[in-house]
Amino acid sequence: MSENKLFSLAGRRALVTGASKGIGLAIARGLAVQGASIVLNGRDAGRLKEAQTQLAQEGIEAEISAFDVTDQEAVIASVKDIETRLGPIDILINNAGIQHRAPLDQFPRKDWDRLISTNLNSVFFVAQAVAQHMIPRQRGKIVNICSVQSELARPGIAPYTATKGAVKMLTKGMATDWARHNLQINGLAPGYFETEMNAALVADEKFSAWLRQRTPAARWGKVEELIGAAVFLSSDASSFVNGHILMVDGGITASV
Numbered sequence: 001m002s003e004n005k006l007f008s009l010a011g012r013r014a015l016v017t018g019a020s021k022g023i024g025l026a027i028a029r030g031l032a033v034q035g036a037s038i039v040l041n042g043r044d045a046g047r048l049k050e051a052q053t054q055l056a057q058e059g060i061e062a063e064i065s066a067f068d069v070t071d072q073e074a075v076i077a078s079v080k081d082i083e084t085r086l087g088p089i090d091i092l093i094n095n096a097g098i099q100h101r102a103p104l105d106q107f108p109r110k111d112w113d114r115l116i117s118t119n120l121n122s123v124f125f126v127a128q129a130v131a132q133h134m135i136p137r138q139r140g141k142i143v144n145i146c147s148v149q150s151e152l153a154r155p156g157i158a159p160y161t162a163t164k165g166a167v168k169m170l171t172k173g174m175a176t177d178w179a180r181h182n183l184q185i186n187g188l189a190p191g192y193f194e195t196e197m198n199a200a201l202v203a204d205e206k207f208s209a210w211l212r213q214r215t216p217a218a219r220w221g222k223v224e225e226l227i228g229a230a231v232f233l234s235s236d237a238s239s240f241v242n243g244h245i246l247m248v249d250g251g252i253t254a255s256v
């Protein structure tokens with residue numbers, strides 16, 4: 001492998017789940033800039049087309065594949081369709097996720113189920129469907145989006161925290177099972193980023209003040225700041241990195 005091509009993604013195809021906005025869209029754009037062909041996923045085809053148009057205006061071509069990551073049959077069929085119609089998926093960014101805030105003693109069962117299904121089951125469903133194609137090729141990269149909440153608890157989000165803790169350990173388990181097939185499976189754990197998921201927190205000055213005080217970098221993250229880590233974990237530069245969770249959190253988990 002040529003050292004100046006270590007981070008190149010030319011000739012690779014990446015499927016990014018939950019890529020109609022926020023972190024997923026930023027990572028997809030970043031992978032494309034390094035040469036990857038990208039496939040954007042989300043549930044809403046209209047929103048995906050808007051993202052596709054936005055990228056086209058920047059000179060970036062993107063394919064779209066609308067499916068619900070919680071629906072295992074749809075996941076298997078969509079992965080098969082991408083592989084047949086477009087070609088091999090070399091990189092999977094397992095990013096789709098949701099948040100729900102409520103007092104734990106009153107946390108509704110339906111929201112618990114929705115969180116487990118979207119944030120945890122989907123990571124297994126999509127990774128398994130993609131790995132079944134990667135394993136015979138003996139090559140592939142899977143990046144599961146974890147969270148600072150894989151490491152730290154915060155009030156009001158215990159079920160979300162449970163899903164992200166589980167994704168961290170699922171990542172290590174996948175690496176343990178699939179590294180022998182030359183698959184690299186790692187986690188990328190964002191701190192606090194200004195996306196729609198956090199719109200209420202961004203608008204809450206008290207929360208932002210707490211965040212600035214709690215985070216060594218003393219600010220919110222910008223989604224573009226996740227691209228470097230995503231490119232590293234998707235490229236040949238990470239060929240012997242497996243089961244690692246890379247924190248991109250302004251130092252929040254480094255400090256008490």
Ligand code: NDP
Nearest residue numbers: 018020022023042043044068069096097147192193195197
């Ligand atoms: P956003 O709410 O901005 O975007 C979420 C994306 O996921 C959308 O594209 C949404 O599209 C898609 N999505 C949601 N449910 C499904 C589903 N069932 N099937 C397919 N796609 C789905 O979130 P963020 O960008 O903030 O978060 C992205 C990931 O990063 C999540 O896993 C989140 O937990 C994680 N994270 C975020 C942090 C932050 O500070 N923002 C911090 C740590 C982790 P649509 O609704 O159209 O389906």
